[in-house]
Amino acid sequence: MQDISKDTIAQAQMGDIDAFEKIYNVTSGFVYSLSLRMTSNKEDAEEITQDVFLKIHKSLKRFEFRSSFKTWVYRIAVNTAINFSRRVSKKKADTVKYDDTVDTAEEKDTMRDAHEKEHNEKLIQSMLGILNPDQRLCMILRNIEGLSYEEIAETLKVNINTVRTRLKRAREKLISHFHGKEVICR
Amino acid sequence: MKCERAKELLMTDYADGELGKTYEKDIRQHIRNCKGCEELEKALKKTIIEPLKDSSRHTPPAYLWNNIKESINVKQAKNPIEDMIVNLGMLLRKRKPAFAFATAAAILLVVATLIQIPMSREKAVNSYLNEQGEFLNYLGNGENGYAEFNSEGLGTGIEEIFL
Numbered sequence: 001m002q003d004i005s006k007d008t009i010a011q012a013q014m015g016d017i018d019a020f021e022k023i024y025n026v027t028s029g030f031v032y033s034l035s036l037r038m039t040s041n042k043e044d045a046e047e048i049t050q051d052v053f054l055k056i057h058k059s060l061k062r063f064e065f066r067s068s069f070k071t072w073v074y075r076i077a078v079n080t081a082i083n084f085s086r087r088v089s090k091k092k093a094d095t096v097k098y099d100d101t102v103d104t105a106e107e108k109d110t111m112r113d114a115h116e117k118e119h120n121e122k123l124i125q126s127m128l129g130i131l132n133p134d135q136r137l138c139m140i141l142r143n144i145e146g147l148s149y150e151e152i153a154e155t156l157k158v159n160i161n162t163v164r165t166r167l168k169r170a171r172e173k174l175i176s177h178f179h180g181k182e183v184i185c186r
Numbered sequence: 187m188k189c190e191r192a193k194e195l196l197m198t199d200y201a202d203g204e205l206g207k208t209y210e211k212d213i214r215q216h217i218r219n220c221k222g223c224e225e226l227e228k229a230l231k232k233t234i235i236e237p238l239k240d241s242s243r244h245t246p247p248a249y250l251w252n253n254i255k256e257s258i259n260v261k262q263a264k265n266p267i268e269d270m271i272v273n274l275g276m277l278l279r280k281r282k283p284a285f286a287f288a289t290a291a292a293i294l295l296v297v298a299t300l301i302q303i304p305m306s307r308e309k310a311v312n313s314y315l316n317e318q319g320e321f322l323n324y325l326g327n328g329e330n331g332y333a334e335f336n337s338e339g340l341g342t343g344i345e346e347i348f349l
Contacts (some may be wrong), residue, residue, distance in 0.1 A: 015262075017255065024251055032246040049246050053254045054261075117242055124241050127234070142202060143238035149204055164198045171197045171234055175226070178233045 004069055013061050020060075024053060030145065031077045037140050038081040038133065039088065040125050052080045067154075074147075074155040078137060085133045130177055135170035138163055192216045192223050201230055 004026050011019035028049065035048035055076050063072060124144075128136050141147045141155065142163075153160040192213055199205040200213050217224045 017258070020258075021251065021255075024254070028246050028250075029243050032250075033244040036244050045244075046246065046250055049250060050254055050257070054257055057254075057258055117240075120237055120240055121242065123237050127237070139238070143235065144241050149199075149202070167202070168194065168197045171201070171230065174234055175197075175229055179229045 006065065009060075009063070009065075009069055013063070020057060023056070027073050028053070031073070034077055034140060034145070035081050035084075037125070037128055037144065038085045038136060040129060044084065044088065048077075048081050048084050051084075052077045055080065071151065071154055074141075074151075075157070078141075078155055082133050082137055085136075127174055130173060131170050135166050135173070138166040139170050142167060187212050187216045189216075189220060189223060192220070193226060196223060196227055196230065200227075201235060 004023055008019045008022050012023055031052050032045055032049045035045035035052075036042065039045055039048065056073060059076075063069070128139065131139060137156070138152060141152045142149075147155065149160050149163050152163045156163070195205060195209065195213055196217075200210065205213070217227055
């Protein structure tokens with residue numbers, strides 16, 4: 001995620017909607033992607049994204065620059081997405097919809113690349129669908145968003161060893177699913 | 187390094203590049219000599235690490251920002267006073283040193299005033315008592331005071347009536 005200047009944040013805190021739009025432009029990709037990966041559903045991802053930005057706007061005035069703005073946004077997004085995901089997973093099975101969620105940059109890709117990307121996206125969603133919300137979140141933050149263990153622990157407000165355990169169990173589950181248990185137990 | 191420990195690290199710190207160079211070297215050496223761990227490393231890379239690394243970033247639809255903006259406007263129109271209070275609170279927080287100084291000055295002023303009030307009352311009481319004392323002395327002084335007063339000859343002295 002690109003850095004946001006302190007001035008932009010301060011302007012948005014004072015109610016400048018253009019400054020808030022700048023924040024949205026920089027952070028919405030992360031929030032929307034995370035929401036989409038957590039729910040596998042476009043409408044749900046839009047609902048979460050909207051909810052996250054309304055929460056950010058409401059609490060922005062209380063942000064005092066003591067922690068990193070990026071981590072602060074991550075935390076709001078992650079909490080909203082995981083709460084939604086837990087609530088929804090109890091009610092219905094996930095529905096995977098990919099058709100119109102792929103990045104616009106894809107238009108420039110060749111048909112073959114686009115096809116490969118789509119195939120990869122389907123694979124990712126099926127992988128993430130195997131995991132529980134906590135494991136899924138750790139995998140997204142680490143393997144897709146590239147956050148360090150420390151950043152994940154800070155974002156989720158958990159111990160760094162909890163992050164390690166969740167990642168280990170997630171990967172064990174995936175390996176067992178795709179290659180059989182013997183690969184781990186051998 | 188034991189297989190169990192190597193597998194644990196393979197699935198966590200090693201796969202994520204969070205391992206120190208020494209440990210990394212140990213694991214590589216272990217993988218070279220252990221077929222099971224070598225297979226696990228390959229499976230991890232092929233099935234998990236690489237596909238996730240190549241995932242594309244999704245962008246929200248353009249209308250989403252308009253929806254958010256509209257919701258913000260509606261909310262602000264509904265609660266303009268709440269918004270004003272929050273802004274004021276923020277201004278006070280931002281000017282923390284000046285605000286703290288002003289608060290301290292105000293507290294000192296209040297304390298000083300509270301101390302001054304009993305002191306000025308005490309002064310007033312003392313001055314009243316002094317005046318009364320002086321007056322009583324004046325009355326008590328037979329020749330210069332009361333007697334002189336009687337000598338004016340108003341004829342109202344209690345002694346004149348009874349004696």
